[in-house]
Amino acid sequence: MKAHKISDSVFVIHADIHTDDRFEGIWPIPHGVTLNSYAVRGEKTALIDLIKDWSGSVGQFDEQLASIGLSFEKIDYLVLNHLEPDHTAFLNEIRRRNPGVQILSTAKGIAMVRNFFKITDNLREVKSGDSLDLGNGKVLDFVETPNIHWPETMMTWDRSDKVLFSCDGFGSYGALGDRVFDDEFSKEEHEHFYRESLRYYANIVASFSSFVKKALDKLGGLDPAVIAPSHGIVWRKNVKEICDRYARFAGYNTGGTCEREVCVIWGSMYGYTKRGVDAVMEGIESEGVRCVSHRVPDTDSSFVLADAYRAAGLVIAMPTYEYKMFPPMAHVLDLFERKHVTGKSVLRIGSWGWVGGAKKEYEESIAALKWSSLESVEWQGIPSEGDLALLKERGKMLARMVKGA
């Protein structure tokens, strides 16, 4: 595979990762993920962000660097926007191959280079306002964007080609294949990558939405011609689409508008809670509101998190289990607290066996999430006709809340 050309002096070097490994050891990537790096050439050459040696990535990088007459040995500067090992784990090997390469990152990034990789020389700390002159009119500027999603993160700006190298910002799961630019994908493919970008945001970035908003404000004056993230599509035709999408994602848990739909998350031991779920969904859909339904633990929490994050409404449906919450739901609610799935309209329902008991634990779990909760509906064993009528009505009430959200 060849490197992809952004301009005569800027190239995309990318590796498609297909693996049974989970991203961060947590999140499944059934559609793969890309690692994007960028070669920028003046009189000197900079490589922006690196890779982890993962599922053949180094071979793919070697091949693409060679296609533009480069190799790791010929790089003068290595700009590290972010130190997470998916972008840096190859650092010791590149230093071994190229001892003279100078590594640039923020002060916190350089500290991580020292502490993670035990590299102590040829390091340069940079901060907002600093730049790197590569010669031939090619200058890179640095903008600190802390906590997207690690504290040391920054973005790099190419003045002459107006390319924003945004690292994880604007990124996505999903391997790209031999195309990388937004104008090379069909509408259906963009829908796929939209879902993968939402899941990436909800899994990786959502806890830091307030910092994303600060960064978007800080970057607002740049007017990029190209957004070049370290995962996923490189945007050159419809830059506004990805900028608007990211602002919307950041708003989902910081007071912005969520999508007027309901994510129904349910678990059921013997089908009695499921009967209640069906009645609630009938009520919601009778009001013209879309439902997305996920059974736990069947659906991996990565996907549950994504749909719950974007929806204005949630149904949490689970039986009481040994006096407490259904354990897979306890895990999901723990993730919601960690990933700041806040500000939702919510209905909790569920069946109990010999005694209720989920209520206390549930209320403790959601205390920090600032949810607007309808009165819960619980019943013993099989729901009666009266229970089902009440559940349908509660579903309608939730749908009306969502429509008014």
Ligand code: FEO
């Ligand atoms: Fe793609 Fe936070 O590393």
